[in-house]
Amino acid sequence: MTTTSSSSATTLGSGVHDRALRARAHRVIPGGMYGHLAVEKTQLPTNFPQFYETAVGAHVRDVDGNEYIDLMCSWGPVLLGYAHPAVEEAVRRQMSLGDINNGPSARLVELAELLVDTVAHADWAIFGKNGTDATTACCTIARAATGRTKILKATTAYHGSNPTFTPIPAGVTDADRVNIVEFAFNDLASLEAAAAENDGDVAAVIVTPFFHDGFGDLASVDPAFAAGVRALCDRIGAVLILDEVRAGFRLDVRGSWERIGVRPDLSAFSKALGNGYPISAITGTDQLRDAADSVYLTGSFWLQSVPMAAAIATVHELVNTGGVEHMNSLGQRLVTGLRAVAEDHEVPLIVSGEVTMPKIRFVDDPDLRLANVFCSTALDFGVFLHPWHNWFVSAAHTEGTIDAALTAAAAGASAVRQSL
Ligand SMILES: Cc1ncc(COP(=O)(O)O)c(C=O)c1O
Structure with missing residues (x-):
């Protein structure tokens, strides 16, 4: 060029x-x-x-x-660089076989196996298209697993564009937000207070690996806060959801909190996973396998094989090249x-x-x-x-x-x- x-x-x-x-x-x-x-x-x-x-x-x-x-990488999806040769080759190969062929291809299983081998907490994986698909599914799985309703999220943290999480109020009703309770990122006392106010009804805490608010300064996670979130979820029987949509595969291929020794129950990945091809992933532990199986998770294009082939090539290339x-x-x-x-x-x-x-x-x-x-x-x-x-x-x-x-x-x- x-x-x-x-x-x-x-x-x-x-x-x-x-x-x-x-x-x-x-x-x-x-x-x-x-x-x-x-x-x-x-x-x-x-x-x-x-x-x-x-x-x-x-x-x-x-x-x-x-x-x-x-330096925007399409706002996150491009991880290895635009039109990366190994990814494009995998895409061409899969295109020649077909993208949608009446049902999933072997790429579905291969990619799930790869994520289970790569992401430390993952015992299983399910794939969607966008980050919002993945964060929404994580909340639904957490509610199915616990029978509870409330989701605790950090104030101003972005977890997607659906009516529950969008920061723009147009078209959103109170009912869309009623089960969301906010706490301050890196502030364990405020998280504890939010949990106590909703005692017995907290399905999940959803949190990003580091704080990335729209207009303020960003902040790395305090390891003591991350450990505190884990301990709180274990104590009250809530699910810890790590929203890796933005950070996933950019900080640590094993999961962004692996470096500080904290493992989530569910993770939502998207953006970088397919080096620009549309795919998201929910990964989870064995304890949540049945709950994930019980939830109706689907979309017309969720089983496209080309983005899965792109994701397999992306993860291999990222790991093999450091x-x-x-x-x-x-x-x-x-x-x-x-x-x-x-x-x-x-x-x-x-x-x-x-x-x-x-x-x-x-x-x-x-x-x-x-x-x-x-x-x-x-x-x-x-x-x-x-x-x-x-x-x-x-x-x-x-x-x-x-x-x-x-x-x-x-x-x-x-x-x-x-x-x-
Ligand atoms: C942390 C986080 N979660 C969720 C989303 C939503 O992802 P998508 O736009 O692919 O639905 C984003 C998008 O920027 C994000 O940064």
């Missing part, structure tokens, strides 16, 4: 093809675009493209032919470099979160003006950084692409300095 991006500050996004597609979209799609990828509705800089043409490795190209080093270690070392380089850029340019840039999924924020920047100046300038230098969501490092990034991102970040910090 050739680079057409300029090293000078010219506007790249919103080119003629992007603008034409936006105008057509506004006629046939409510609001012109929906959800978290709607650039006009989510406070993104005006030069950000809405539409993309292609992507390879760590690079994406928009419909106007501008190429960017990408992908997590590679991403970690590049993430460290990125985060250290960003902090140095902030210091050099004397800008109040905060970098938080896991190094493979860092997030930036400027102090006293409630309307994201400074973050947008930073990211808009980086985009002009051919690097796609996001102003309010965490970024994602992939195994296709190299020291070279990270250093190029840091050069663009330095230009962004310089622009911020001038606009202070």
Whole structure:
């Protein structure tokens, strides 16, 4: 892929093809675009493209032919890099056999076996399409297992787009939320209080491996908190659900809390599992096997073999190439470099979160003006950084692409300095 991006500050996004597609979209799609990828509705800089043409490795190209080093990985699904050869080969092979052939293929069993061998707590696996499928199914299985109703979740934690979990209230009724009780992440006392208030009726605690709120700083989990969640669930007979949809396979292939010695009862995976192909997984322990079997879990496309073949290739490739270690070392380089850029340019840039999924924020920047100046300038230098969501490092990034991102970040910090 050739680079057409300029090293000078010219506007790249919103080119003629992007603008034409936006105008057509506004006629046939409510609001012109929906959800978290709607650039006009989510406070993104005006030069950000809405539409993309292609992507390879760590690079994406928009419909106007501008190429960017990408640090969003399609908001998480791309783990090994776009169009990874081993994954694409597995996909082609499966396509030649068929994707939907009246029932599951052997890939279903092979992928379940692979996850049972790879994910430490897993004795079984079931597959869906999206993260929301998996988190929803985990809650249903927990309720089936316990006969209880309440689900405890961290305040502002995102677990999916269904009416129970969506952060946007439009179209949601009180009844959709009545069985959700909130606690503060990393605050065991608040979790204990939420459990005590619902004594005898807590089906599950659902928690993400680290705290990734939309607009605030991210926080690693306190190991004592994770151990406390485990102990509380064991004490009151509730199910511990680890929502791995965002973090899964990026921190530890065995499960994100394996490093701190805490095992969930159920995990929800999606995003990175198929390196961009649509698949999610619920993994669970033997104690929940019968409950999982009792719940009606299905979807018209849940048994597609191509995403399963992609997932098998993705997990093998990640494990065989030490992908997590590679991403970690590049993430460290990125985060250290960003902090140095902030210091050099004397800008109040905060970098938080896991190094493979860092997030930036400027102090006293409630309307994201400074973050947008930073990211808009980086985009002009051919690097796609996001102003309010965490970024994602992939195994296709190299020291070279990270250093190029840091050069663009330095230009962004310089622009911020001038606009202070
Ligand atoms: C932690 C977490 N859970 C659940 C979801 C929902 O996944 P999906 O959008 O695939 O339904 C997301 C999506 O970003 C997520 O980050």
